Amino acid sequence: MSKKLLVIEDSKPIARIIETIAQSLNFDVTLATSLESVKKIVEEDNSFFVATVDYGLPDAENGEAIPYVISKGIPSIVLTGMMDDETRQEILSQPVIDYIPKENSQAFLYLKRILEYQLTNSIYGILVVDDSLSTRNYIVELLKRRNFTVYTATQGKEALEVLAENSDIKLVITDLEMPVMDGITLCNEIRKKYSREQLAIIGISGAINGTHSARFIKNGADDFLRKPFCLEEFYCRITQNIDNLNNIEKIQHAANTDYLTELPNRRAFFTNAEPCVQQYIKDKATYCVAIFDIDFFKKVNDVHGHDAGDHILKVFALYLRKHLGTGLLSRLGGEEFSVVLSGTDKKELYTKLDQFRENVASSAVSYADTEINYSVSIGVVFNSTKTLTQQMIEADAALYFAKENGRNRIAVADKI
Incomplete structure (x- = not known):
């Protein structure tokens, strides 16, 4: 839901600039050009998240609008064309968010930063x-x-x-x-x-x-x-x-992070997965390490173009998040992906991986005016007590076996 911003400004060009800035930050903007109009607006609704207050208004030339708006519980940013120390001290003696001299375009860039901070600082x-x-x-x-x-x-x-x-x-x-x-x-x-x-x-x-x-x-x-x-x-x-x-x-x-799929990259995978694997081993938990490789991916690029290939990679990453998102995922590089996944038993994990493989093979991906079908091969290691690097080597060997023996299948490291 949009936050509400009260813009108090008698200059139409400046009011338009502030409104444009606020709308770019998804604020719901209400404009007021005088203290009298501010009072009418606030009497009906004072649920404003923040206000920008012009120091000099036609009916409030000496900053009278500032204490009024603050008294209504509306956090305020003051904009002023006056630069003397006395005015500055007067403004800062009040509980304002900030004051901004209207000297040049930098003032409005600063205003945008302050408004953005007000939206995000609570985190x-x-x-x-x-x-x-x-x-x-x-x-x-x-x-x-x-x-x-x-x-x-x-x-x-x-x-x-x-x-x-x-x-x-x-x-x-x-x-x-x-x-x-x-x-x-x-x-x-x-x-x-x-x-x-x-x-x-x-x-x-x-x-x-x-x-x-x-x-x-x-x-x-x-x-x-x-x-x-x-x-x-x-x-x-x-x-x-x-x-x-x-x-x-x-x-x-x-x-x-992998720039294309937004999955963790190879570096992040090894950093995060190694302690995770060691904890599984310590707890004697059921888990697996699996590597995925999209079958005939070069053919997808050659036939449909590299943009289509990128689209396939993005969709594949979405499938991984949807079906195996409870595990630690990554894009290792090219068309290779990986996961460390835990479960109740080995059969459950195997079934989960195989169902994922079947879903990929049966789901055509729409790109431009074309439906692209593709499949994935998987190499997997279950419940190993070896290091992650050793398990990845074994999973990669199982993946190679799956690719050499028909593709679109799972190969388990200790069974090849």
Whole structure:
């Protein structure tokens, strides 16, 4: 369901730009051109997710619309053509999400980022660790303006407990001087369990000593802020650290995902499947390792073209997810795929693989104006206590046997 955005702007060209930006983010937009029109709109419906508020309106030239909208419980982003320090301080003294000077086109790109953050920030948990109730509450209030999910702790030991209980926490903001466990020790303890790719840490301190920032960074923190901090710098540091984590996640996803089928690639398969196989062996669970190869795939490319071949690979990946999605899947490369799959017994797993093979063989794939029929051969190893690499070699040998003996069949490694 679309979130509702109230755009308060008397300039029609600017209002249109904001509306276009908001609609690109799937906002349901309501426009208002004056404080009077805002009051009429809000009286009927104040269920707005966020508002953009022009500082100077025809009937509210000095920012009177800002406190009114905020008083109605609507989070607000202020846009202003006024750049003096007095106006800036007046705006920032109110609990606004942010303010944006209407200087050039960059202002609207920034607005888009802020609106997008408001939509997505709730998935990120931030843990605030400080023994000062007033400081803790202040930081929590700032974070909630930006729609983050916020957790709190009064000292390091409690913070570790909260962190262990809440997997959505991606950022820890910790004070230096606290009882039981201080911020430096907390950073060290966090880094024993969470890498910089998993979790960011920002150290804060009101102490004058200039070495605290270096101590925090050297002990595992990613950033540092000195209290009292600039509000705008605070938000920039938070955003920067969250963005860094997102960029790392995107890079890791690209490195571990097959671009065509969106299945894990060979690298990810071996990384994830090896500990899974070892756990199955330890638990004496029933499982199998199987390799699939699409029969005569080169012929599909030669006859129907490489685009058709890519389409077949995508459809095959969808079949794998549908029928064998409880296992660890991958595209090993080319027309080869794999799975590590567990079950109640060997017969159940064999039947599952064979039914999958039959479904592929009996389901023609539509491409352009053509129906393409194809089949798959499977090599499988059941309940081996060998390493994953050794099992893959044996499954590959069984696959070769299946291909050499008629294709569209399953070959079991210990029976060839």
